[in-house]
Amino acid sequence: MRAGYRHIDTAHAYYDEEGVGEAVKESGIPREEIWITSKLWPTEYGEGKTLKAIDEMLARLQTNYIDLLFVHQPVGDFVGAWKDMEKAVQMGKVRALGISNFDANDEVFNEIMEKSTIKPAVLQIECHPYAQRTEMRKKAAKYGIQVECWYPLGGAQSQGLLLRDSVIKKIAENHSKSPAQIILRWHIQEGFSVIPGATKPDYIKENIQIFDFALSNDEMQQIRSLNKEQRIFNATLDDVKRMVWGTKL
Numbered sequence: 001m002r003a004g005y006r007h008i009d010t011a012h013a014y015y016d017e018e019g020v021g022e023a024v025k026e027s028g029i030p031r032e033e034i035w036i037t038s039k040l041w042p043t044e045y046g047e048g049k050t051l052k053a054i055d056e057m058l059a060r061l062q063t064n065y066i067d068l069l070f071v072h073q074p075v076g077d078f079v080g081a082w083k084d085m086e087k088a089v090q091m092g093k094v095r096a097l098g099i100s101n102f103d104a105n106d107e108v109f110n111e112i113m114e115k116s117t118i119k120p121a122v123l124q125i126e127c128h129p130y131a132q133r134t135e136m137r138k139k140a141a142k143y144g145i146q147v148e149c150w151y152p153l154g155g156a157q158s159q160g161l162l163l164r165d166s167v168i169k170k171i172a173e174n175h176s177k178s179p180a181q182i183i184l185r186w187h188i189q190e191g192f193s194v195i196p197g198a199t200k201p202d203y204i205k206e207n208i209q210i211f212d213f214a215l216s217n218d219e220m221q222q223i224r225s226l227n228k229e230q231r232i233f234n235a236t237l238d239d240v241k242r243m244v245w246g247t248k249l
Helices: 017-027 049-061 078-090 106-115 134-142 166-175 179-190 201-208 217-224 237-245
Strands: 007-009 035-040 066-071 094-100 122-126 146-150
Touching: 017 035, 017 049, 035 049, 049 066, 049 078, 066 078, 066 122, 078 094, 078 106, 122 134, 134 146, 166 179, 166 217, 179 201, 179 217
Parallel strands: 007 035, 035 066, 066 094, 094 122, 122 146
Antiparallel strands: none
């Protein structure tokens, strides 16, 4: 937050909610100026069960409301969870609802859309220049859902694949910026919400220094042309199910 960030993406599965709550409290920044996102794990899904999990989340975060709450994975009773999440909105405990990783297949996306009263405001998916998710973006746009991108820089799994791209590196040289800054600027100009992960202070500072320049239309198109729908995280829904039920929070 000292670097200027006001949107914090967290989750029960990340084991960082308590730390985020402490940091927000210690920052001295008014709560209403900070946007806190968190995510429920499938073991917390279920009507009646999820409301309790939300109260526990609020306690870990030391706040009386969450700005945006996601169902983290399209596994288990996410419809039951959603019903409780809608109740939490009505109670003022949550401001907006979102779906994370509901690009797994059409079935899970359609089910949440058909069975929800409060529609998802945000869809969080892997998205970056090599996987621009054009079809999923069209589907989200149809419902007025904002796309939020995780792994915008490719994540640690990519071992810097995107950062080594010759097109991105050339654009970076032209602007005296890093490849990471060019990629994040592309996301912003493309209309995405973007959540890069970083643990090193230098990278944290670098990632937010993208508002003092703009990419030209030609540069935007050059980066769009890199799309090959090449995902970095390639787990199947069955893989995710095994991971979910094998995880204890």
